[in-house]
Amino acid sequence: MKPMFSRGPSLQLRLFIAAIAAIALIIADSRFGSFVKIRTYMDTLVSPFYFLANGPRVLLDGVSETLATRQQIELENSVLRQELLFKNADLQLLKQFKHENIRLRELLGSPLRQDEHKMVTQVMSSGTDPYSDQVVIDKGSNNGVYEGQPVISDRGVVGQVTAVSKFTSRVVLICDISHALPIQVLRNDIRVIAAGGGCADDLILEHLPSNTDIRVGDMLVTSGLGGRFSEGYPVAIVSSVKVDNQRAYTMIQARPTADLQRLRYLLLLWAGDRHGDTPLAPDAVHQVAKERLTQMVDLLHPRGEWDQVKAPTPRECTQIDENCPYQTTSDSPGTVGFESTTSHGREPTNIVRPLVPMTNTPSVRDGVIP
Template structure:
């Protein structure tokens, strides 16, 4: 019985035939360029399909590239902001250090600072109220500080040490109500006692007869009486003089040369040994009596 469908060429024969045809076409195309137009037509037909197929990938690549660039810019911007902030903080510190150096130069180079031993101290704490004006400094007994030691800055008299610990000390300011300092008027050498009244920008002269020669603008300096403060250090300028003849004493006020609201660095001074012994043995009543005698 014969099969319904006749057998065709074998698989090997068909493969051989396909190889021969393919080789012939490739040879003809390479030598004669016979299929260039067909190839161009096929490319033209396929190009839109390729573009459509490639469009999602192209869009994703473009979006990813833009997102990456934006992210890089944002990261770079944040990094630059941090650098700018760090640089600004460095500049602030640099300005602060420059100011501190200028203050120290003024403090050590002040024209009235003499050859006496001196040490720079920094204010660690402030204790101020209407009835109390004191500061704590970072120098103490181990630095040679002693009670009654005079304290100045680049402008003039600040006050004196009233308490000494191992590593710090307490300074009674000139404007404290418990402070009194023997001074003299540069213009006429009249000696009086100036005392604090609790105001940071004012001290007063008490028990001065109305006939005493005192004028607004006169400069007061330390008189050296009592041995606490060396002679000649600036203290204040007379700012108010009221000589009411109906009263026994004149009302006299003075503006300190030191700005007590801006104390940062102070200068501890060591007078000569004789003066230091006077400080340690000084009697406040005796100091006041000597100054009052000078004002009469």
Template sequence: MLLCVMAASALMFVDHRFTRMEDVRAQLSTVVAPIQWMVAVPSDVLAWGSLALSDQRALVEENRRLREQILHLSHRVQHMASLTAENVRLRELLGAAAGNETPYITAELLSLDADPFTHQMVIDRGRRNGVYVGQPVMDASGLVGQVTAVSAYSSRVLMVADASHALPVQVNRNGLRFILQGSGRYDELHVLHVPETADIREGDLLITSGLAGRFPAGYPVARVAEVVYDPGQPFAKVTATPVARLQRSRHFLLLFPPDPAPVPDDEEWDRELPGGIDNDAMFPEPATEEGLDG
């Protein structure tokens, strides 16, 4: 026991002082991946056994609910088809480029972090599948988080509920942009620096804004749960609830958003303004004394 404690302390010290331990941790995660799969086998077996032994009436009721859900989703898809066609016509009218669908791969949950002060999980996709650090992770309802560490066969995901996680969002109703930060609880997020005059209401859907290029724009993140105005404070206190099922989802999507366009340097900017107007003609150099004398 004493030797294990000493070894663990030495490893934590080396990991804190040297960056080379990242590669070592990745290699160890690759070695531990089969053990994580074996640990997940009993829960999968129990889930299969409970499903096999479940009552037929419960299965019939669940089947009925799923049929109703399919019917509801089919109605929404039919409505979305008309909206998509209208969007294409409007884009053609304006000459705008068509939006491309973001590619993705599926992943499954391997384990959850046992530390109650962090909200992280391990999924069964890694470097062999093209996963990279910073990659967005979704479930069927909304944004779950982003990848923070990658090994050959597995990856670690930091959830949006973690207190160290923050991302830019916007209100779907009016486009107002804010920063959404985790609170350390699965059911609560904080919207930072909201002025008292901001038009944000309970029930507003918060989606990714696409700023900074980390998360693609337009994906649901949270829904505003409470807006509290304190006359003595410059900002309102706004809390939101994640739309993703952070504690129940087992299957996820790893998105591959396109790389953001590089920002040109000052030397790369064209000297001419739109419409063929010369920038030097619009903003000439100030006259010198010699020029005035001439």
């Protein structure tokens, strides 16, 4: 007679199988990205619900603007006109500083490239996971958004895109515990890494030497390293500096300049390679540096001045002349470019000294970097 109820696997075996399956799924997703397409499809399917949930807020904003009184609108218009006047005055100086900065970067041969395209986006929802600080924006792959794209606000850096669907995208904030950002101190260009500690806390700068010159109130900006953010965007302001005397380390905290808990409108940035431009190779950068060095030397010493002067040979320079690039003496006719010295009537020694400055040598004149 068969038993009425068949006994299945034990609870321990079920738990073990479930744990093994969960670990396998985590490894497959984190190491091999096996579920990226599935996650993208799910975000695309869920995106209409984001727009539907955001509808009441848009409706309320429209109703409040419609019911606003004429006096309030006139007052707001007057305030905005005054702010626009001040902004335009600052913008005129900013344009001058921008052109001056471009000229200085060209002179110094800086390879930095500024963002050339921006797009306004709106936050649709924020994540409810307490262990992940992310927001959803209303721009996706149809708008050219890509993974890793930097996102800023009007006050500073916000984060970068981690997942993209057709109509929406997910942005991880700089305060997320899994996020780290290369930054530098605006005052002295010290470069460090700012790690997120949760949006309820400040950013953390760990394991710095106790003699690091970082003070409370220092402005931290993006360093440009890593290829994500361009250099100079504000990130945070140092809020506390604590020195651990036992381990000779300094624990530094910095408060983000952007209000990460009240995000509404953001800016998506596209770097200089948006239209297919690729960074220069190291050899090309070195060649550009040599060409610019040649141009700078030619500005200081035009080639016409060098062509007018006959290049003498070592045999023609029999007397010490500061204008002669090759010097020989009767004591040491085989020595070129140097003068032997004597001391108190003794025989000539092997001590020699150059007679012309290094900037007049042919190698520097021809733009060759030693």
